Amino acid sequence: MSEARGWSRRRTNAPCGPPGESRTDMLRKLEPEEIAFIERVNAVYLSDELDFEEAVREYRRIEEEFVERAGDNEYHVVETRRRITEWILSEAVRDVQPHEVCREIWHELLQRGFSDVQKRYNMSGIYAxxxxxxxxxDAGLAVIEPLIAEAEQALADPALPPNPRIFYEYALPIDRKIRDELKAGIRSLMQRIEAVYFSDEMSFEEAVREYRRIEEEFVERAGDNEADVVETRRSITEWLLRHALEKEQPHEVCREIWHELLQRGFSRIEERHRSSRIYARCCQMNGEFDAGLAVIEPLIAESEQEPEDAALPDPHAFYEHALEKHREIRDELKAGIRR
Structure with missing residues (x-):
């Protein structure tokens, strides 16, 4: 019998409770220290103002503070340190940090250990x-291939309990996809997109053509995987909208991209709010204040109600942050301020 060693139903970054409980109820049952920690790290991760180095310094301040609060509780000390390193690694991927930066964070995480098997798989995938x-x-393959072998071995055991089986069945195709891309030497869609976005040599029209070439290439690679096709198309349009704002394109250009994005939809609630703010800024830039208000005011009403969403680790922190951003844009639009 090969029951997964270290398997735990405890999830430190995303508290879970009995079926039927709301996420608000679950958060209320957490210790005040846990709630404070979640709010602090979410505030850093969701911030648009901090660059990577500033974010790391803030994470370290949070780590120092909450380790001190933990006192002699060794479990809380260990978990706090682990979780801070996990957040920093996630931040490094999002900000496309150099390999030596990611590797240093990964080595720290290996030293600090993982709370459970699920966390080990998740963070290994992020580092890959x-x-x-x-x-x-090759460095990515060295991390991901042992996970694939482990999952395949576990799933071959008929005595594997249901919860680990569900997890391994979910994780295995994801890790195989990462492995196949690493073996093929394929850099990710995001890196290809960002290479266009940060290029100083392309006009906006040239950038659009390059985005569309990338879209066509990755849609073709996705084959029959409809989810990947949809996500690729969404990502391309989201970045087109950002690029239009960056290059100060006229309103009709921004509006056309925005309508395409509405048709393609949003993968996450965070992206819907973020892209809506970007389009509202496009409207503001072009003096189309009413068009911007038509987008931003419904988001303010939604955020004020704080609807529950299972995809959000901390709905209150997200909506609190979103409200601040949305209200700032709304006030400038109402005042007729162009930016």
């Missing part, structure tokens, strides 16, 4: 993506 982003394909 770091390697892929930086073209360090």
């Amino acid at each position: 993506r770091c390697c892929q982003l930086n073209g360090e394909f």
Whole structure:
């Protein structure tokens, strides 16, 4: 019998409770220290103002503070340190940090350990993506291939309990996809997109053509995987909208991209709010204040109600942050301020 060692139903970053409980109820049952920690790290991760180095310094301040609060509770000390490193690694991937930065964070995480098997798989996948982003394909394979072998061995055991089986069945195709891309030497869609976005040599029209070429290539790679096709198309349009704002394109250009994005939909609630703010800024830039208000005011009403969403680790922190951003844009639009 090969029951997964270290398996735990405890999830430190995403508290869960009995079926039927609301996420608000679950948060209320957490210790005040846990709630405070979640709010602090979410505030850093959701911030648009902090660059990577500033974010790391803030994470370290949070780590120091909550380790001190933990006192002699060794479990809380260990978990606090682990979780801070996990957040920093996630931040490094999102900000496309160099491989040596990601590797240093990964080594720290290996030293601090993982709370459970699920966390080990999740963070290993994130680090493998770091390697892929930086073209360090062998380093990524060295992390991901043992996970695949472990999952295959576990799933071959008929005595594997239901919860671990569900997890391994979910994780295995994801890890195989990462492995296949690493073996093929394929840098990620995001890196290809960002290479266009940060290029100083392309006009907006040239950038649009390059985005569309990338879209066509990755849609073709996705084959019959409808989810990947949809996500690829959404990502391309989201970045087109950002690029239009960055290059100060006229309103009709921004509006056309926005309508395409509405048709393609949003993968996450965070992206819907973020892209809506970007389009509202496009409207503001072009003096189309009413068009911007038509987008931003419904988001303010939604955020004020704080609807529950299972995809949000901390709905209150998200909506609180979103409200601040939305209200700032709304006030400028109402005042007729162009930016």
